[in-house]
Ligand code: UD1
């Protein structure tokens with residue numbers, strides 16, 4: 001096998017979405033691509049569904065890593081990706097984001113002396129309770145190429161004296177929204193299933209939120225008592241916790257809340273387009289809401305964010321995890337308490353093109 005391919009590794013829902021524009025651009029430029037799914041997410045609706053919808057190639061190497069311990073998950077992924085990298089000997093491994101799979105894959109590549117390119121480098125929440133904060137810091141320090149979405153993320157990297165080369169590229173999630181929303185508007189039938197005319201769109205899955213009984217209860221009560229009806233696609237981690245903590249019934253029988261399984265990207269994009277506001281602890285959704293074709297207010301149900309650009313540009317507000325604070329901010333958003341800057345701080349949809357151009361120049 002010649003040492004010439006770019007290996008693009010994904011493992012979870014947001015990585016597939018954010019890497020889709022990169023994969024597409026590599027293919028359009030006929031750059032040999034080895035596509036790997038490390039298997040951190042494995043349910044159809046968290047994984048394969050996105051590969052099909054976004055018309056990505058079938059992974060050349062695909063895995064399922066069904067373990068509940070984060071260390072076992074990280075270790076297993078490192079072992080399997082190590083073998084794949086050793087076999088293929090790519091000239092560069094590209095990873096995206098801050099999951100355990102990203103850290104494991106990056107380390108596996110490094111151990112095989114293959115350079116790592118980190119897409120979405122330099123984000124910092126400065127909240128060390130978050131596994132993502134550990135992962136993103138570590139991956140940034142082992143990467144040869146750092147694709148920082150904004151000047152702020154570049155500054156974070158410079159302050160930490162990372163040894164790789166830094167490039168400011170925007171975030172590929174804006175490319176993903178621009179490329180897929182028009183298709184979603186044609187194809188998605190989700191609105192026929194939604195019971196409410198006007199609604200807030202909610203998601204929750206951060207470990208420090210949903211694995212904490214008090215926070216989980218606050219979120220459920222806020223959704224049930226909200227002064228606007230809530231459409232809520234539930235992440236599998238959260239469904240598991242809600243059932244364990246006997247809150248599932250309260251949520252699913254509430255007339256104020258419509259729960260749904262995790263949705264495909266087209267359905268979710270359309271709900272983002274149609275909702276009054278978004279209530280979420282997701283990272284990617286904070287960015288997507290700033291896209292020129294979406295422009296929605298986001299209440300971030302967390303204590304911090306690694307996306308301060310979304311806050312500074314008026315799209316997002318960190319509202320904490322107390323019920324009263326969340327409800328107060330929903331009321332404020334309903335009376336128009338948000339004003340947005342003109343442009344998305346995450347670019348205008350040409351991020352994948354910039355990344356691929358840099359890859360071609362630097363790693364050829
Ligand atoms: C992971 C990432 C998080 C990212 C999120 C995207 C880490 C530390 N966390 O969180 O940064 O925002 O993915 O959604 O890497 N599960 C299933 N089926 C699946 C996937 C997960 O049932 O296909 C359940 C399992 O019970 C599993 C749990 O969810 O143990 C947690 O999954 P895991 O991938 O470890 O973390 P996420 O919460 O999904």
Ligand code: UDP
Pocket residue numbers: 013014017203205233261262263264265266268269281282283284285288
């Ligand atoms: N998303 C989706 N279906 C859903 C919920 C989210 O397609 O039911 C998309 C969303 O548009 C965004 C990504 O998944 O692009 C965010 O994933 P998640 O919140 O799980 O992870 P994070 O961004 O926090 O890492």
